[in-house]
Amino acid sequence: MTLSQGRAPTTGETLTQIVTAPDLRRRVLITLGLLALVRVGAYIWIPGLDVSQLQNQLSGGQLIGLLSIFTGGAPGGVFSLGILPFINASIIMQLLTAALPSLETLQKDEGEAGRRKLAQITRYVALGWGSLQAVIFSLYLRGFANGDLEGVLFVVSTSLALTTGAMVVMWISEIITEKGIGNGASLVIFINITASLPNTLQNIIREAQTGKIFPIVVTVAVALSMVVAIVAVQEGSRRIPIVSARRQIGLMAAILPERQSYLPLKLISGGVMPIIFASAMLFLPATLANFTNNPALLNLANWLSPTYTFPRLPWSTGWGYGLTYFFLIFGFSFFYASLVVNPTDMALNLKRQGVAIPGIRPGSATAEYLSGVINRLTLIGGSFLGLIAIIPNVVYSFTGTGVLQGLGATSLLILVGVAIETAKQLQTNVISQRYEGMVRQ
Numbered sequence: 001m002t003l004s005q006g007r008a009p010t011t012g013e014t015l016t017q018i019v020t021a022p023d024l025r026r027r028v029l030i031t032l033g034l035l036a037l038v039r040v041g042a043y044i045w046i047p048g049l050d051v052s053q054l055q056n057q058l059s060g061g062q063l064i065g066l067l068s069i070f071t072g073g074a075p076g077g078v079f080s081l082g083i084l085p086f087i088n089a090s091i092i093m094q095l096l097t098a099a100l101p102s103l104e105t106l107q108k109d110e111g112e113a114g115r116r117k118l119a120q121i122t123r124y125v126a127l128g129w130g131s132l133q134a135v136i137f138s139l140y141l142r143g144f145a146n147g148d149l150e151g152v153l154f155v156v157s158t159s160l161a162l163t164t165g166a167m168v169v170m171w172i173s174e175i176i177t178e179k180g181i182g183n184g185a186s187l188v189i190f191i192n193i194t195a196s197l198p199n200t201l202q203n204i205i206r207e208a209q210t211g212k213i214f215p216i217v218v219t220v221a222v223a224l225s226m227v228v229a230i231v232a233v234q235e236g237s238r239r240i241p242i243v244s245a246r247r248q249i250g251l252m253a254a255i256l257p258e259r260q261s262y263l264p265l266k267l268i269s270g271g272v273m274p275i276i277f278a279s280a281m282l283f284l285p286a287t288l289a290n291f292t293n294n295p296a297l298l299n300l301a302n303w304l305s306p307t308y309t310f311p312r313l314p315w316s317t318g319w320g321y322g323l324t325y326f327f328l329i330f331g332f333s334f335f336y337a338s339l340v341v342n343p344t345d346m347a348l349n350l351k352r353q354g355v356a357i358p359g360i361r362p363g364s365a366t367a368e369y370l371s372g373v374i375n376r377l378t379l380i381g382g383s384f385l386g387l388i389a390i391i392p393n394v395v396y397s398f399t400g401t402g403v404l405q406g407l408g409a410t411s412l413l414i415l416v417g418v419a420i421e422t423a424k425q426l427q428t429n430v431i432s433q434r435y436e437g438m439v440r441q
Helices: 011-020 022-041 051-058 062-071 084-099 101-109 111-144 151-179 184-195 197-209 213-235 273-292 295-303 319-340 343-352 364-399 403-407 409-440
Strands: 237-244 259-266
Touching (some): 011 022, 011 409, 022 151, 084 101, 084 184, 084 273, 084 319, 101 111, 111 151, 184 197, 197 213, 213 364, 237 364, 259 364, 273 295, 273 319, 343 364, 364 409
Antiparallel strands (some): 237 259
């Protein structure tokens, strides 16, 4: 095979490198093997649990729909919590790092040692959070015990099983990140979503057999359009031109000319996290209402239901849910962007490196300019996320088919985003193998 420099690897070259390059082949096999282990563990059932009764009870519920994104739709397995405790711990650590100067120092000034310490703290937070979630979930599952284990013994054994499963999934995700291809946590979520696609296809076939051909065609067309739009926006960025100052190396050396490059700012800096935050907020009233039976919470949960229709407004099915969902995602987009992108730090780093934006003074003026650009990008990106999230409900209200609701905008965003990032990392490894081969020659 002829290796070409200066171009992206083709599909044939990528497959050939996976087969022939030992290091790349090992990484791919490790990733696939560990992801298969995640799916096997999802169907190792919790001892003493009536799984069929549990799944019948939870089928079609909104809360289990969110959890299925992280657990793969197997609420009775030892991996029922999946990667969720680790995701929650990561979010908590991001919030604490922005609020506590000591953690911020670890992240910014301590280098690799500081990042390792932060990762270790995140693991402990995930253990504590996972234990709390396991106890709460075990108390709920107690009503589905089959008699082999009951009462306190069932709660203790189930909590230990769920916590252990969550830690194993976290360990698998870290091994994939370190020794495999792609981000481990994202790939675990990706494989769990992929595992639910056959059910979505089965629902499409079932509804087609009832004669709903046109609504299904419209729904599938909307889903494909959403995928195209998500790819475009995920890859979209604002490239701000930056110029490095002239440098002189040595007393007699020539002065190096100015170099112009770009500072890319993503259109969606928070990724899918605003949707996850908003989903958790929407499901909170329903969860509390189920546990407390409070009339006010029950009314609020009913109003936020996707199937709620306002009195004397027959066309308003799901509008309360949709509008609330949109504005929550819009607000969380700005909140999360403020956590992951700091204009002041960016301006300071540019100044330290001798880099400036043409026409903008270094320092506070650069920070103010970058803040304005980030706010405008977040305005567009947050609006896009909000619209993508409520499209399934809009389609359902017009077509009467819930196929797209079963897949979900959150799932589509994660599938597309993880696929793009993993493909880029795989191409990076192939290019690395390409240049190693050229050096050996």
